[in-house]
Amino acid sequence: MSTDVTAEGGHGAVPTGPEVPVEPKASTARRDWPLYEVFVRGKRGLNHVHVGSLHAPDDEMAVHAARDVYTRRNEGVSIWVVRAADITASSPDEKDPMFAPSGDKVYRHPTFYDIPEDVPHM
Amino acid sequence: MSAPTLDRPAAGTPDEASLQERFDATIAAEHRIEPRDWMPEGYRKTLVRQIAQHAHSEIIGMQPEGDWLLAAPSLRRKAILLAKVQDEAGHGMYLYSAAETLGADRADLTDKLIEGRQKYSSIFNYPTLTYADVGVIGWLVDGAAICNQVPLCRSSYGPYARAMIRVCKEESFHQRQGYELLMTMMGGTDEQRAMVQDAVDRWWWPSLMMFGPPDDDSPNSAQSMAWGIKRHSNDELRQRFVDMTVPQAEFLGVTLPDPDLVWDEAAGRHRFGAIDWAEFKRVISGEGPMNAVRVARRRAARDDNAWVTEAAAAHAAKHAGGHAGSAA
Ligand SMILES: [Fe+2]
Numbered sequence: 001m002s003t004d005v006t007a008e009g010g011h012g013a014v015p016t017g018p019e020v021p022v023e024p025k026a027s028t029a030r031r032d033w034p035l036y037e038v039f040v041r042g043k044r045g046l047n048h049v050h051v052g053s054l055h056a057p058d059d060e061m062a063v064h065a066a067r068d069v070y071t072r073r074n075e076g077v078s079i080w081v082v083r084a085a086d087i088t089a090s091s092p093d094e095k096d097p098m099f100a101p102s103g104d105k106v107y108r109h110p111t112f113y114d115i116p117e118d119v120p121h122m
Numbered sequence: 123m124s125a126p127t128l129d130r131p132a133a134g135t136p137d138e139a140s141l142q143e144r145f146d147a148t149i150a151a152e153h154r155i156e157p158r159d160w161m162p163e164g165y166r167k168t169l170v171r172q173i174a175q176h177a178h179s180e181i182i183g184m185q186p187e188g189d190w191l192l193a194a195p196s197l198r199r200k201a202i203l204l205a206k207v208q209d210e211a212g213h214g215m216y217l218y219s220a221a222e223t224l225g226a227d228r229a230d231l232t233d234k235l236i237e238g239r240q241k242y243s244s245i246f247n248y249p250t251l252t253y254a255d256v257g258v259i260g261w262l263v264d265g266a267a268i269c270n271q272v273p274l275c276r277s278s279y280g281p282y283a284r285a286m287i288r289v290c291k292e293e294s295f296h297q298r299q300g301y302e303l304l305m306t307m308m309g310g311t312d313e314q315r316a317m318v319q320d321a322v323d324r325w326w327w328p329s330l331m332m333f334g335p336p337d338d339d340s341p342n343s344a345q346s347m348a349w350g351i352k353r354h355s356n357d358e359l360r361q362r363f364v365d366m367t368v369p370q371a372e373f374l375g376v377t378l379p380d381p382d383l384v385w386d387e388a389a390g391r392h393r394f395g396a397i398d399w400a401e402f403k404r405v406i407s408g409e410g411p412m413n414a415v416r417v418a419r420r421r422a423a424r425d426d427n428a429w430v431t432e433a434a435a436a437h438a439a440k441h442a443g444g445h446a447g448s449a450a
Pocket residue numbers: 180209210213267289
């Protein structure tokens with residue numbers, strides 16, 4: 001029947017072609033809303049965790065939009081938003097040499113030390 | 123799911139072979155690929171298409187049920203339906219967010235949907251004729267979506283897998299509210315029971331089509347499986363859906379419109395009749411009953427509300443004190 005339909009996505013079968021370029025376009029008026037990253041504290045005692053991103057015209061609207069998009073069922077007690085452009089990241093790769101030095105410092109982990117089984121509470 | 127500006131893989135990397143090797147090893151170890159990792163161009167393109175079309179399906183998918191918001195039979199049903207439709211908007215937002223980590227632009231994806239250059243699931247090109255359709259969509263269409271989406275929580279692409287986890291948490295509500303609606307109608311008048319049966323008759327086959335062409339006709343699947351962005355074959359998922367749904371139909375007291383549907387004791391599964399793939403192809407290529415209406419409404423939403431987005435941007439620019447460059 002078809003070499004051009006796939007169902008790899010969550011809502012079922014869609015055509016795979018023709019190939020549509022997806023390169024980012026230059027901004028136009030209605031694209032002017034910057035990208036914000038959203039962080040939610042799930043409950044008291046937990047850290048804020050990154051949950052996704054959204055576009056909003058300003059910081060305040062970003063918080064309101066984040067509430068609607070990411071906390072419709074009490075998923076959070078506090079929201080942080082930050083412009084994606086303001087985030088500084090370690091490097092363009094998750095496998096960063098910046099983290100390599102900790103690899104050979106095994107003595108920083110409790111499992112490095114052999115303690116006899118019969119020492120209590122350790 | 124962080125900024126495309128940060129996340130675009132470094133261009134012109136010298137040693138592509140070793141990058142590919144590391145990518146393959148990550149996939150083989152069932153670890154997740156994250157936005158700033160190097161990835162093959164085909165993987166990125168396939169994912170953008172997959173995620174964008176999934177996002178479009180969520181957004182267009184608000185319309186068939188949305189048509190009944192003002193005609194809901196009670197305040198309780200209206201509140202439930204409103205929450206359900208709002209969830210589908212949220213699903214679309216999670217997914218566009220994931221697509222942006224791959225370098226796609228959200229507004230650009232929407233333009234492509236409206237221009238007909240990217241598609242959405244064929245299921246949303248059928249009309250919702252009665253309120254029973256709202257129940258049947260929750261039961262069958264969201265039920266089929268659950269079968270498709272649960273395995274995607276293990277997608278090799280981290281942001282997509284995480285978006286799917288959020289989505290799946292919400293889908294159970296969608297299916298249960300639909301089934302409960304149908305149980306209520308089945309406990310009502312003969313006329314109401316007839317409405318439910320009619321809706322089941324119309325939605326059953328399109329729901330089976332949601333799983334895509336049969337395995338021997340899905341040439342793209344092998345690559346997607348190897349990449350870990352598809353986890354089960356179309357026929358496997360379709361079979362799972364049928365086996366789950368038949369007892370639910372029995373409990374409800376409706377007949378699934380397939381004379382060939384039987385339990386195969388030896389195989390331990392149901393056998394079912396042939397799917398009309400010609401109809402599927404017609405609907406997906408634009409000749410379904412509602413294609414033009416769905417896209418026209420999405421276009422109107424973009425164009426008629428443009429003044430709001432522009433006004434908000436102007437307001438933000440006027441009040442931008444702390445921030446040097448306003449819009450990125
Ligand atoms: Fe959804």
